[in-house]
Amino acid sequence: MRLVETGNHVVAHAVRLARVEVVSAYPITPQTQVVEKISRFIEEEGFECEYIPVESEHSAMAAMIAAAAAGVRAFSATSAHGLVYMYELLHWAAGSRLPMVMANVNRALGPGWNIWCDQQDTMSARDTGWIQIYCSTHQEILDTVIQAYRVSEDPSVFLPVMVCYDAFTMSHTYMQVDLPDQEAVDRFLPPFRSPWRMDPRFPLTHGSVIYPQDYEETRFSIYRAHEAAKEVIRRAAEEYRDLVGGYHGDLVETYFMEEAEHAVVAVGSLALEARVAAEELRRAGHPCGVVRIRTYRPFPSEELRRLLGKMRTVVVLDRAVSFGLGGILASEVRATLGGEGPRPVSVIAGLGGRDVPYTLIAERTEAAIKGQAMEEEWPTLALSDRHRVSKEALRALGEVSEA
Amino acid sequence: MVEIRFHSLGGQGAVTLIHLLAMAGDRMGRFVQAFPFFGAERRGAPVKSYLRVDERPIYLRSQIYRPDYVVVMNLGQTEMALSEGTKENTIFIFNATEEEASRLNHIPFEAYRVDATSIALDLGMEVEGMPLVNIPFLGAVARVTGLVNMEAIAEVLRESYPPDRAEASLEAARRGFVSVVKFKEAQEETEDSRALAGG
Numbered sequence: 001m002r003l004v005e006t007g008n009h010v011v012a013h014a015v016r017l018a019r020v021e022v023v024s025a026y027p028i029t030p031q032t033q034v035v036e037k038i039s040r041f042i043e044e045e046g047f048e049c050e051y052i053p054v055e056s057e058h059s060a061m062a063a064m065i066a067a068a069a070a071g072v073r074a075f076s077a078t079s080a081h082g083l084v085y086m087y088e089l090l091h092w093a094a095g096s097r098l099p100m101v102m103a104n105v106n107r108a109l110g111p112g113w114n115i116w117c118d119q120q121d122t123m124s125a126r127d128t129g130w131i132q133i134y135c136s137t138h139q140e141i142l143d144t145v146i147q148a149y150r151v152s153e154d155p156s157v158f159l160p161v162m163v164c165y166d167a168f169t170m171s172h173t174y175m176q177v178d179l180p181d182q183e184a185v186d187r188f189l190p191p192f193r194s195p196w197r198m199d200p201r202f203p204l205t206h207g208s209v210i211y212p213q214d215y216e217e218t219r220f221s222i223y224r225a226h227e228a229a230k231e232v233i234r235r236a237a238e239e240y241r242d243l244v245g246g247y248h249g250d251l252v253e254t255y256f257m258e259e260a261e262h263a264v265v266a267v268g269s270l271a272l273e274a275r276v277a278a279e280e281l282r283r284a285g286h287p288c289g290v291v292r293i294r295t296y297r298p299f300p301s302e303e304l305r306r307l308l309g310k311m312r313t314v315v316v317l318d319r320a321v322s323f324g325l326g327g328i329l330a331s332e333v334r335a336t337l338g339g340e341g342p343r344p345v346s347v348i349a350g351l352g353g354r355d356v357p358y359t360l361i362a363e364r365t366e367a368a369i370k371g372q373a374m375e376e377e378w379p380t381l382a383l384s385d386r387h388r389v390s391k392e393a394l395r396a397l398g399e400v401s402e403a
Numbered sequence: 404m405v406e407i408r409f410h411s412l413g414g415q416g417a418v419t420l421i422h423l424l425a426m427a428g429d430r431m432g433r434f435v436q437a438f439p440f441f442g443a444e445r446r447g448a449p450v451k452s453y454l455r456v457d458e459r460p461i462y463l464r465s466q467i468y469r470p471d472y473v474v475v476m477n478l479g480q481t482e483m484a485l486s487e488g489t490k491e492n493t494i495f496i497f498n499a500t501e502e503e504a505s506r507l508n509h510i511p512f513e514a515y516r517v518d519a520t521s522i523a524l525d526l527g528m529e530v531e532g533m534p535l536v537n538i539p540f541l542g543a544v545a546r547v548t549g550l551v552n553m554e555a556i557a558e559v560l561r562e563s564y565p566p567d568r569a570e571a572s573l574e575a576a577r578r579g580f581v582s583v584v585k586f587k588e589a590q591e592e593t594e595d596s597r598a599l600a601g602g
Contacts, residue, residue: 115441168440174421
């Protein structure tokens with residue numbers, strides 16, 4: 001069935017198609033439509049699912065952990081401050097090796113209070129052990145939430161999966177999406193059968209004290225599970241294409257990379273805007289392609305080395321910053337290439353929802369191609385000079401505080 | 404690709420309007436994208452909304468700075484609509500009476516008007532004192548842009564609303580369709596108009 005819907009409502013449809021059994025969530029802009037739609041499905045449209053209206057995101061994740069430990073398929077959705085509020089529990093979920101899926105609408109962290117798109121929230125949670133997949137279209141959101149359960153529940157993985165998509169440019173934007181048949185989804189995603197579960201008839205403890213001789217083993221097993229997840233993600237994407245239909249790449253998705261000499265690397269909706277920039281550059285005689293990192297954890301190191309190692313120019317777009325270092329994605333791409341190929345140019349742009357038009361991406365990429373770009377750029381700052389605090393203002397402040 | 408930017412007030416129903424237009428565009432076999440620029444949403448605050456319709460998948464995710472059409476649902480936002488970016492052949496559609504439109508002659512663009520407020524009030528389409536001007540605009544935008552036809556709009560309204568409301572809405576859309584009228588041609592830019600357009 002064809003719908004014209006917001007990205008948020010698409011998530012709710014995916015949750016229903018995946019036959020999720022427990023949803024535990026706390027509303028937060030711009031995620032609220034997700035949980036509103038799910039509650040409507042449950043209350044009015046016969047979706048058989050237990051909705052737990054918790055009092056905070058910390059509890060939302062705690063209830064998710066309990067549900068997954070009891071062997072049921074669990075879902076939550078959050079954004080920005082909600083995600084960082086559940087930060088401790090993110091570690092508990094991954095450390096306990098519990099399959100579950102959570103959608104996160106990428107939004108800026110305050111202060112200043114800002115509800116718009118930014119990827120600082122999930123990128124700050126990259127080391128929690130969660131798998132992170134970033135979407136760029138509505139269809140991809142739908143297909144990825146369903147695929148994420150397959151990946152998460154695979155015995156060689158058993159890790160929670162975060163499905164990320166951009167605030168407003170995706171969450172509140174109406175676009176077309178094709179809903180697959182329930183039977184097709186059921187063939188792809190059988191019911192969750194956990195090999196163990198919390199059960200009062202067979203009491204057991206999990207998450208208890210673990211001594212130095214064993215703790216490292218648990219970390220190593222999470223590390224190995226991420227390595228295994230790469231193949232599971234590829235397989236899930238292919239099987240989904242065969243059984244349900246729809247393919248958006250596996251760990252990465254490429255656009256015009258076959259004959260490219262220059263590449264723009266990005267995640268989320270910026271990677272689609274970058275396609276238009278690449279088209280413009282190609283028309284101007286610069287063979288430019290786009291590499292969209294879909295799976296950020298596990299990181300697609302082999303793919304990036306293969307795709308970028310022979311480029312003449314690499315530009316990495318970041319909507320998040322590691323303060324004291326630079327663009328998060330750019331730093332990781334540089335580390336992955338390890339001196340192979342060109343030194344990637346880091347472009348940090350569009351923080352807190354500032355618009356990044358394709359013209360700007362094309363302009364900075366062309367500058368990089370011509371060797372005129374700086375290693376680290378913040379080009380959207382140049383759109384205004386509001387970041388400059390004037391000496392006069394500082395002096396006035398000093399006078400006020402002295403008086 | 405056709406790009407349309409809408410200027411309205413919170414409560415006038417612009418988000419519903421772009422959603423319905425996008426659904427109708429889907430019925431016409433086009434690729435569609437509709438999104439509002441959200442601030443702290445509240446009744447009466449200025450809202451910008453965007454619609455893209457294309458023959459091929461839409462990759463753009465940025466806002467619209469060079470629209471083919473600008474729809475001004477509330478005349479108070481005329482200056483904002485002019486300063487947010489236009490191109491040489493941008494076409495404007497105003498919510499205006501004939502008398503109000505006569506005061507818009509300084510605008511250097513081809514312009515249409517539809518008295519959406521009166522259509523909404525005539526049909527009793529009002530929420531908390533705010534006329535729902537969005538539905539008359541459904542017809543007006545269809546007529547001026549030719550992007551969607553009234554059959555597609557009728558289908559979408561009947562699918563989205565219970566029968567009574569769907570038929571009332573369809574009537575409002577029809578009135579918008581038949582009454583939208585061109586009131587001025589594009590003209591050479593004057594110094595005044597350039598200043599007004601922020602150039």
